[in-house]
Amino acid sequence: MWDLYFLISLIVTGYIFGQIHERRHYASLKKRELEMMKMVMTSSKRPLGELGPIMEAKLVQGGVVISVDYFKRIVTSLRNFFGGNIRGYETLVDRARREAILRLKESCPDATQIINLRLETSSIYKGRGNQIGSVEVLAYATALYT
Amino acid sequence: MFLTNIEEVPGKRIIACYGVVSGSTVRAKHVGRDIMAGLKNIFGGELEAYTELLSEAREQAMLRMQQQAESLGANAIVNVRFSTSSVTAGASEIYIYGTAVTVE
Numbered sequence: 001m002w003d004l005y006f007l008i009s010l011i012v013t014g015y016i017f018g019q020i021h022e023r024r025h026y027a028s029l030k031k032r033e034l035e036m037m038k039m040v041m042t043s044s045k046r047p048l049g050e051l052g053p054i055m056e057a058k059l060v061q062g063g064v065v066i067s068v069d070y071f072k073r074i075v076t077s078l079r080n081f082f083g084g085n086i087r088g089y090e091t092l093v094d095r096a097r098r099e100a101i102l103r104l105k106e107s108c109p110d111a112t113q114i115i116n117l118r119l120e121t122s123s124i125y126k127g128r129g130n131q132i133g134s135v136e137v138l139a140y141a142t143a144l145y146t
Numbered sequence: 147m148f149l150t151n152i153e154e155v156p157g158k159r160i161i162a163c164y165g166v167v168s169g170s171t172v173r174a175k176h177v178g179r180d181i182m183a184g185l186k187n188i189f190g191g192e193l194e195a196y197t198e199l200l201s202e203a204r205e206q207a208m209l210r211m212q213q214q215a216e217s218l219g220a221n222a223i224v225n226v227r228f229s230t231s232s233v234t235a236g237a238s239e240i241y242i243y244g245t246a247v248t249v250e
Contacts, residue, residue, distance in 0.1 A: 010188055013188060013189065014188050014189065014190065017188075017189035017190060017191075018189065018190035018191075021189065021190045021191040022190070025191075045152045045153065047156075053157060054156040054157040055157070057148065057150050057152075057155055057156045057157070058148070058149060058150070059149035059150055059151055059226055061204065061228075063197060063200055063201055063204070064192060064197055065192065065193040065194075065196035065197045065200065066190075066191070066192050066193070067183065067186050067187050067190055067191060067192070067193050068187070068190055069187070069188065069189055069190030069191075070187065070188045070189075070190075072190070073187075099192075115152065116150075116151050116152045118151065118227075118228075120228050120229070120230060122200075122230030122231075122238065133187065134183070134187070134193055134196070136196065136197075136200060136230075136238075138200070138204070138228055138230070140151060140226075140228055141151065142150045142151050142152050144156060
């Protein structure tokens with residue numbers, strides 16, 4: 001019986017804190033994305049428009065590891081049974097990718113343009129069942145300075 | 147050392163090419179970080195310790211790649227790619243590769 005209470009309290013705390021975290025994170029993402037709007041970024045190999053002589057080019061990167069909360073993990077295991085979209089994980093990878101791109105931009109605030117953006121998703125916990133549900137995203141690109 | 151992930155170093159001409167150079171590192175996290183991550187897994191949110199771990203691993207792999215390029219006499223690496231895999235449970239492998247070249 002106590003095991004059940006423990007499990008329920010885990011799910012409830014997971015739900016409450018998970019929701020707070022997510023909402024807060026989305027708010028900060030939106031705010032910072034607006035601030036960084038001015039920086040031109042592309043995933044193509046050539047810069048957009050005419051840049052003129054380029055003084056410097058360097059490799060820049062940004063990475064983040066985000067974990068899912070306990071409530072979402074339980075919901076996901078149910079979802080695995082019925083099939084369908086797993087919204088909890090969709091928002092998780094979405095947040096991780098946007099955060100990684102923002103960190104990349106923040107690492108080179110003076111760049112004129114950022115080209116050839118590549119995103120890599122990796123996993124520390126790949127071989128370990130679903131003990132820890134987390135996603136790791138790395139964004140890398142070339143920053144051009146004129 | 148110039149590093150880019152496009153085929154060239156913008157504004158510079160490539161005069162020699164030395165082939166592929168690479169650097170890799172396999173890092174395991176320690177128990178303390180693991181326990182914290184386990185706790186975070188209940189509440190959700192960013193696992194700062196792991197973010198740090200991965201960025202350290204990337205730095206080291208990048209350094210190894212640069213050392214290899216330097217020993218060949220190159221002064222730039224173009225077309226850098228990152229790749230990650232998990233060799234064993236709880237450890238992450240970062241592999242970085244690129245083409246070593248000399249630019250003027």
